[in-house]
Amino acid sequence: MTQLATEERAGPRRGLLHRLDVKGSPYLYIAPFFILFLGFGVFPLIFTAWVSLHEWSLLSEEHTWIGFGNYTKLFDDPAFWNALWNTVSIWVISTVPQLVLALVLAHILNQRLRGQTFWRMSALIPNITSVAAVAIIFSQLFGRDYGLFNWVLGLFGIDKIDWTANTWSSHVAVSTMIIWRWTGYNALIYLAAMQAVPKELYDSASLDGASSFQQLRKITVPAIRPTIIFTVIISTIGGMQVLAEPLLFGGNGLTGGSDRQFQTLALYLYEVAFGRFDFGYASASSWVMFLIIVIVAAINFGIISRLRRS
């Protein structure tokens, strides 16, 4: 009797626990990610927005509220627009050749090759090399007096180029480092997608006498279009955030050249935040940079979905 009574009392309680388990546990399982994301993603985002509304220097304890003052100052700042322009220019010069090269490279790797795994793995080596090492070595290759590139150009009777001095040459140099680092990575992503394309398509195309290039253009590219879209978006976001390459290419200082000729948005942000310690202004520019990335990604997405529909 007493036993029954306890069971009766425990009955609905156990049901509650059971329901909690079924409904609640999944949230607990995914909670670690969201707690980390809250701590390292959402919180900094909101805190940065808060800081951006203040006169906030790292060196002083006082933080004055100035509303949108930092933002209005930013839109009048020629150095900001210059950095934005440089970022776009470097992004175009680096992304377009990079993706085309990656496609060609993936196509080659997709053929029957001796030592296939070796070739595929080597494509990734530039990517796993530290960006600092890449930037330092390329800065030497692009050296004015003793650089390899100028030496090779000299063999063809071309005058020495002062790579850091001019806008176009510095953009080419910085883009080269980005291309070097990311081509193999994108090639492997393409390669993975290409493996899913039915072999029969290629076989019948070969029977019909299509060349390798025609096969790439007519079969591979349409078949892996979703992957191409993915890489375009990822490279766009990456391209907007380029920092280490122009920073180390400059050798000295954070200004990206004597006239800020290769200072990217991220580098300008770095200069303001960690050169002048003006965290308020830096936070404002990082928010604007974030919005620019969102807009560019949205445009990207719009163009691509239109392409897909047609």
Add this chain to the structure above:
Amino acid sequence: MRRFTAVVPIAIAAMLATAACGSDDGDNQAADDGPVSLTVATFGEFGYKELYDEYMKLHPNVKITERITKTEDHHKNLAAHLATNTGAADIEALEEGWIGQFTAQPSKFVDLTEYGANDIKAQWPEWKWNVGASKDGKVIGLGTDAGGMAMCYRSDLFKKAGLPTDRAEVSKLWPTWEQYIETGKKFEAAKVAGAHFFDGPTVMYRSILGQAPVGLYDGDNVVVDSNPDVKKAFDLSAQAVTSGLSARAEAWTPAWNAGFAKGTFATLACPSWMMAYIQTQAKDASGKWDIADVPGGGGNWGGSWLTVPKQGKHTKAAYELAKWLTAPEQEVKVFQKYGNFPSTLTLYEDPAIKDFVNPYFNNAPVGQIFSKSVTTMKPQYLGPKAGDINTQIINGLTRIEQGKQTPDQSWQQVLTDVKALL
């Protein structure tokens, strides 16, 4: 299992919470007798390598790690480490051009008088001691070297250009910077293969500016636009560049470093610490470099201090090491081996300094040359943003050198760029 899943997020939250306040160590004097690990962060060449070994032999419980960064990065990193209260080394060196920014926040550093630094005050000239102190009298830094000025030149290249090579005669070539530029034109006219007269505008500009009684700051005001001495330093450096004297080796880049060994430039204004730098960069060029008087006479550029940030775990042990490193006996050793000129007054009459000749620099009497320039020196006040302002001015000179702008255009942009910093 249910219980376990609940624990994980709590544990993570707890980890985050402890990570956020992990640097509040409170009292950090414990265990100085046990094994102590000290990190010393410097830049350029302090010449401390052998001294660390010696100190570790004297104090077997102490382990010293050195951390060397480029000058600008070193000071930027330190500012960030102080602001976030974590990451600074136990001893942080500060250079003259940056120290103003740090003496303005003395609460981040140990006031060394608390550990008895007043007892050794007499080692230094008064100005050196004062620059290392805050306005309210807290002493945060012990002086290491001072930056007396001279002119380093390659006697082998001078010979090829048909110029005198003896240091007394070379000094006579350039009592003023204008005459230095004239000498440069003669050097260029001789067309010595692969070489130009001077390295580039950075070092020349800093040296001329260092000779002025007032530099970028007059009191708390930045006077770049109104101080004729700043404009003069800019104009003379620009003139040297437009006259084609520059090897276009930007200071502190790999090309510049290579230039010392390859002899791509024949002269370089030499604060005393530059001797150490040249010796490390051009190990095989011994006897080719020599030292003459600097145009314009005297002046100062650089010199450093050792500080002990409060966030360190062993501040007392760090002070003991800093005190030992800056003691006269050690400063003499650094000077003799590397050339960094001591800021320790008592040493200037010491034969170890006075009669010292540096064999690397063709037996130049460097002890005499630099003690003359340090004792007559009046230090210039460098404000908290001096480092950043100089970067803008040097960028302006680089634009002229790269042929992007005329000196006038460049100066106008310098003024706007400097204004943007303030």
